[in-house]
Amino acid sequence: MLLRMSTLFVRTLREDPADAEVASHRLLVRAGYIRRAAPGIYTWLPLGLRVLAKVEAVVREEMTAAGAQEVHFPALLPKEPYEATGRWTEYGPNIFRLKDRKGGDYLLAPTHEEMFTLLVKDLYSSYKDLPLTLFQIQTKYRDEARPRAGLIRGREFVMKDAYSFDVDDAGLDASYQAQRDAYERIFDRLGLEYVIVAATSGAMGGSRSEEFLTPTPIGEDTFVRSAGGYAANVEAVTTVVPDALPYDDAPAAHVEDTPDTPTIESLVAVANERFARPDRAWTAADTLKNVVLVLVQPTGSRELLVVGLPGDREVDLKRLEAAVAPAEVEAAGEADFAAHPELVKGYIGPGALGPNVDGLALDDEGRTAIRFLLDPRVVPGTRWITGANLPGKHVFDLVAGRDFTADGTVEAAEVRAGDPAPDGSGPLELARGIEIGHIFALGRKYAQALGLTVLDQNGKAQVVTMGSYGVGVTRVLAALAEANHDDKGLAWPAHVAPAHVHVVATGRDEAVFQAADELARGLSARGVEVLYDDRPKVSPGVKFADAELLGVPLVVVVGRGLADGVVEVRPRAGGDAQQVPVVDAAEVVAARVAALL
Amino acid sequence: MLLRMSTLFVRTLREDPADAEVASHRLLVRAGYIRRAAPGIYTWLPLGLRVLAKVEAVVREEMTAAGAQEVHFPALLPKEPYEATGRWTEYGPNIFRLKDRKGGDYLLAPTHEEMFTLLVKDLYSSYKDLPLTLFQIQTKYRDEARPRAGLIRGREFVMKDAYSFDVDDAGLDASYQAQRDAYERIFDRLGLEYVIVAATSGAMGGSRSEEFLTPTPIGEDTFVRSAGGYAANVEAVTTVVPDALPYDDAPAAHVEDTPDTPTIESLVAVANERFARPDRAWTAADTLKNVVLVLVQPTGSRELLVVGLPGDREVDLKRLEAAVAPAEVEAAGEADFAAHPELVKGYIGPGALGPNVDGLALDDEGRTAIRFLLDPRVVPGTRWITGANLPGKHVFDLVAGRDFTADGTVEAAEVRAGDPAPDGSGPLELARGIEIGHIFALGRKYAQALGLTVLDQNGKAQVVTMGSYGVGVTRVLAALAEANHDDKGLAWPAHVAPAHVHVVATGRDEAVFQAADELARGLSARGVEVLYDDRPKVSPGVKFADAELLGVPLVVVVGRGLADGVVEVRPRAGGDAQQVPVVDAAEVVAARVAALL
Known part of the structure; x- marks a missing residue:
């Protein structure tokens, strides 16, 4: 693959977009990866789409390796299934609703539990058909009150959602664990640091839920962890309740x-x-x-x-x-x-x-x-x-207890650093992160509401137990950008970068452009993905700044050194520049790329 | 790739779905490729999604080969750009409209001329930036009054839409021709018969427009052609106007x-x-x-x-x-x-x-x-x-002309077989087809409305001239099913089939299943995509019927012949069955697959 900057549909910006609060948003827009179409709604330009496709490919491979089968549901769905589970109402103003020309109520799905449940109900009827895990990589919609941080909290975004179907709790446990393991592999492969924290199930319902958070100061989720291994998002932290005190000797109020x-x-x-x-x-x-x-x-x-x-x-x-x-x-x-x-x-x-x-x-x-x-x-x-x-x-x-009581207790107070972990594993420290995955052991809520049963070994109908597992694909891309940038621009890991090598031809010497062109084609012929800055009248300074902004992992400069028969190879993320004889350059650079992948 | 029927998420149906009017709809549902979610809105099951991905890949490759660059726009878009061109109103009830939580007006885009125009305006400013052709493969929405024929006229569907941008008419002609050529290559590669017919531009505007139709009696578009090479859809046929007659001697009314x-x-x-x-x-x-x-x-x-x-x-x-x-x-x-x-x-x-x-x-x-x-x-x-x-x-x-005149003429009368072709190339014959592609030389309508200009060589602002080019990707898949089926089921061409080989193990003999399993794995190891019917308690009759319904191009039966050391290889679309020694089967079948691709 060989992309030429002279024709590539991209324009880098020197100025930060006015609405960008975080680095990923700022740099993805400045580098010409994405463009805002409306609040929380983005257009993908060629380089951004290439990165997105690579993230999707990792997710798809690991889902398939975990035995999940890919399907694809519509985004535009009728109200009825969501009414049956109560979510049509529960989502409140957070979903987009619309009517078709006949007055029928529809929504743009924020997540697809109902549809998967109905599909499995439609096709399957026996315990022998289970376990089953299905997934899709699909465009989702949420009418966020405050879309923010670019791709991190959008209103139209790409999500991988998977759903497991089991006949009993042990099956659900195994399916949940298989997805949890797959998530670890996905984020490991993407090189994205993550913490798995206990979470609340919220409107989703269910018995158990964990979030995958990638730690970053700009994250909008706060989580806690203890030295002893406890980790939870703050919503899931339960207060360590002190023992009741005697009050016989207490003075009167x-x-x-x-x-x-x-x-x-x-x-x-x-x-x-x-x-x-x-x-x-x-x-x-x-x-x-x-x-x-x-x-x-x-x-x-x-x-x-x-x-x-x-x-x-x-x-x-x-x-x-x-x-x-x-x-x-x-x-x-x-x-x-x-x-x-x-x-x-x-x-x-x-x-x-x-x-x-x-x-x-x-x-x-x-x-x-x-x-x-x-x-x-x-x-x-x-x-x-x-x-x-x-x-x-x-x-x-x-x-308390003598002079007043209440209607109950509630976990509403802030969690503070130093509070004890509920499992006794020591004091908590607080950190911020971006939620990149969330897995739920849903149990039977959806199957019950929508009538998904299978016949068991004894011919008796059993309500199926389900899990639901999401990865915010576009958000993962933003998290990768957060984790891989410096003040000059992006610095992608090789396996998600839009190209492996950025060849920069500098100056106006025809021989330089010829050599650069040859190198770019030589690399491409070796299976290396090349972005080649062949723009004839652009200064070296602008080209280097663009290379730093775009963030392709290896930059190869063909310029003055050519007179001495060498080109320069620089890792974008830092490290020593290497002078390589131009005659060996394609071979050497291809080998360096192979080592990165 | 190896899919096992015992775990594959598919159920074939013996009965036609009640709402299915055409073979593609009937068979795609019966074979478990798609499932209706709402009128004109479908869910893709694993086998259907595999075919869809292959069709998309052909489209993507040919677009890229034609120099078009891939981007991806949102489906949910604000009203304003569509209001600027008048299409917000012109589309009438044919688009889905909605409001967000703040009362802003949005639509689900039926096509993206406005957004592409604005994006290019945003990034480009010089004639040197052009020509440019961008494309996307994206989910589109139209609130059809009468969604019908399954995927052929849906309300949520996948479309490839491309847009060209040129500084002058000659450039537009070249861009239009490049897309036209790419369309020919796409449909040639897909093995889909097509006719290119003159068309009207309708609500899109523009000077020139052609449709790619695949002839089929169930098509909802009628087109005409003459032996002399004229072809048009009926909307575009202009009446051959006879000469005026003298009426001096005509009796009084x-x-x-x-x-x-x-x-x-x-x-x-x-x-x-x-x-x-x-x-x-x-x-x-x-x-x-x-x-x-x-x-x-x-x-x-x-x-x-x-x-x-x-x-x-x-x-x-x-x-x-x-x-x-x-x-x-x-x-x-x-x-x-x-x-x-x-x-x-x-x-x-x-x-x-x-x-x-x-x-x-x-x-x-x-x-x-x-x-x-x-x-x-x-x-x-x-x-x-x-x-x-x-x-x-x-x-x-x-x-006429003596006793009455009118406000003008209109092309409203039906076109009939035998009517003269407007270009004098002989009498017209009528045929029906499915519109699988449509290309428009839009001209300056959108660029004018949205202010897309570039500076020319003399530093003067020139309104850009555009083309727009669509392939109905999901509709192409349906057209392929229409063109490749018989009364028993689907019969996919190898390059779009969900798998290349369908291995069927029959009977209950453990040795048969062992040999079939080995063959399936051997084929998979050779890069052949295998669907393996390993279901233990399903009769040969049901398995053969399923194989005919699913339509994988080569069926390999491992059964009674195994006692004599052979398996049977049958082409799904017809042709002689071949007995192949089981020891050579993986080799022989892989070679036959290679010959099909």
Whole structure:
């Protein structure tokens, strides 16, 4: 393969695109790999498409090697199967919906569990037909609220999705493991660092789920790991619950005047100044913060929720959303407070909250119907400073379990570095990553909803158990760009690069172009993929800058050295330049390429 | 490659699907290649996907060989570019439209002229950048009123679309020819018979357009050809216009009572009975039939149109729609007639029609504002029997040009076998075909609308001239199935077949399965693509029927003959079965496969 820059459909840009927040987006656009067509929707130019095809090929090979069979579903699908599983509603505004000319409801599929389930139902009927794993590499659609970071969170993107079908749980375990192993091989082959973390199943349902994350500071997913081997995304981290404390000797709760303390900080200062405790200073961790939020269901219905948590922690909306999926969470607005005068902003306490409150009910309005959930750390016997539901007043020594209870607990508090791993494997450290794969042991949710059964050995109908396994193919490409670049441009690993060798002819000497042309053709004849910069009137500086931006792994410069019978071979990612006799160049460079692949 | 029927995701069906009208649809579904997901929307199963990939590969190779560069555009696109060219409206109900969560208007692209134009505008600016041809193989969407015939007229389908960009007309001619040549190579390699016919440009615009049709009785396109080499689709056929006739000696028009003659047939009978002419009998060709139709614009606006044509011809709606594009045409309904009492059903004549009517105006209501167009054969001096716009009355000897004129002519009459070719190359014969490719010399319509210019040698901005070139990839696959089947099933040409060899193990003898397994692996090791029917408890009859249905070109039966040391090799498409010693079988069969490819 030989691409000539003089005719290749590419234009490099010296300026960063205005909307690019991350390196992969910036460089893929600047290097002419992709182009924005609409927010979160991209066009693939020739070089980008070549890289994408190579990533797809690795995914396809490993899926096939793992025994999965390739099929291809439409992107445009009728509503009915998604209605049967509830996802038509659950996806809320996150899917694209449309009507056809006859008024029929359709969607652009964000994922295909329903269709695979129905297809297998359509074709198979016996336990002997299973196990089965199918996959596709297909264009998916999600109407993201905030498409961002180029290919990392798009609205039209390529995904490999696979689905396994088994007659029993042991079968599902094996199918899940086979896909998990294939994912490891895929990311190993692509040279992409990854961490496998425990995850929540969210709207997908199912019993077990893991994410493959590639660590990068620009990742939008936060995950945790411990030195002892625990790894999870923050949504999946469960709080280590302390033991309940005895409170027989605890003093009675007492309300105090604490004017002008609308924040935790001001409250702690006043408490230490005016209600100092003998043993130690009050800290934010002694306060119980009650945060008013709104749950928005996919149907659009809204419900207030108050989350009580230690005052030294913030609510992590993504953790809370994972806990209340498919609802989304918003901060309460002025209108919400106006509708609930019993919520005294800055002085909210459990006294007036929830149907199960035993304790203080300091206002005259009676109890509210607002749902009240506690952080798991608020175990019986813990003592709190918290709002008294009266302006300028807080209550001290309010004891959980004695003075108040709630409607339950919720994992809504932020996870912090140093928190204990739930499995006891030590303190957690936090890192950021991009989700490049996600595997789910779905269980029987979809098969049940859509009636996928097979007859077992005894002729009895058994609901099939399923797994679902996704790789964000276009996102993987972006992650590769994130992991393989410097400030000058991209630096692709050889097996996904759009070409193996970038031959640059410099100057205006006819002999140079002739030699470069011959070398390019010689390499191509040896099976090397060559990008040849044959542009006649472009300066060496521009050509070198383009070579650095485009990121082909080996750059061969044919220029002044030709007078001495040599060309220069430079690895794009760094390393020594090598002078190679021009007569051997095709042979030597082809061998270096072979070593890289 | 080795696929085992025992695990392959396929189920053959003995019954035809209820909705299948044509062989390709029936057999592709029965053989487990595709599956309907919604009207005109199909899922690809493993065998179908393999064939599709092979067709795509041929298209891709020939596009690349013709110098076209591959890119990939989104399917989901914003409205604005399509509004700039008017196609957002022109496509009417034929495209899928949707809104995103912010209320922005989007469409699922039916074709990508606008986006390619904008991309080239974005990247290129000089005549030196041209010529350029880009292509993609991509999923397209059209909300067909009547999706039919399986893959032949679908709503989601795969298309190869290419676009050329040139600075001048000579360049466009060369680019157009290069694509035309590539299309010939594609269809030659696929072994698909084709006819290149002149076509109309329709809603696409442009100066020149040709269709590639594959002849088949089930085709929905009618085309014509002459022995002298003329070929066109019926929409593009222009009527050979006879010379005007002198009418100085023609008798004056006269109205006659012709009760109970609402049809041409009854009118001709009455004319011959009561108004016989001396020289010959009246025929339907002596009558002028005036057909009331409704033009429906993409905006939904409706306008009545009357077409006058010889009574022996019907209006061909597709020809008329090509002439009035982007409007569509409907028959007038009762409400239309009720709104226009001057239209006396069964007795409509030109007297009261059109602003330019000279002649008889037999009613007292004055002239109507209805547009009136004539068949080109109705030249001045032709004499007609036609409606007198009064119930039960016709007018005789009404002379075109003397007694009536119209708002113009229109190519709306059906083309019939025996009609003269417009280029004088002899009488036309009619045939049916499937449109598998369509090439357009678009000219400057899109570049003008979207501002794509380049600077020429003199630094002057020139509007770029474009071509657009489509191959219906999924439709080509269906056409291949139409051309390669018999009543037992499919019979693929080797280069697009899902496998080269179908090894069938029959009986229950362990030795047979062992030998078949060894042969299948031996063939696979030689690079032969093998489908191996290793199902243990399936009868030979079922296996043979499946092999005939699936259509792999060579069938190798390992069965009873094994006792004598032979296997049988049968070509699926017919021809003698050959007994081959089992020890040589892999070698011999691999050689036969090589000869087929």
